Amino acid sequence: MKAHSKAQQHAAGAALSAKRGDTKVGDLQGASKEMYHSMSEIELEELASTNTKNLPDRANED
Secondary structure, X not given: OOOOOHHHHHHXXXXXXXXXXXXXXXXXXXXXXXXXXXXOXXXXXXHHOOOOOOOOOOOOOO
8 A cells, every 4th residue: 555645644754663662652643643553564664665756745635
């Protein structure tokens, strides 16, 4: 699964950092906190590794 925006990729990276123990879970906010609780480390790694070159800053909320 690839990230749909730079914001989603960034949130996944923060959640992955907490999942690996590099960041405190209490420091997470919003989407990254939800991702931490609902996704596996492998899923987070896939999202966080998405190339951001052609991604929008934020995804459209339709």
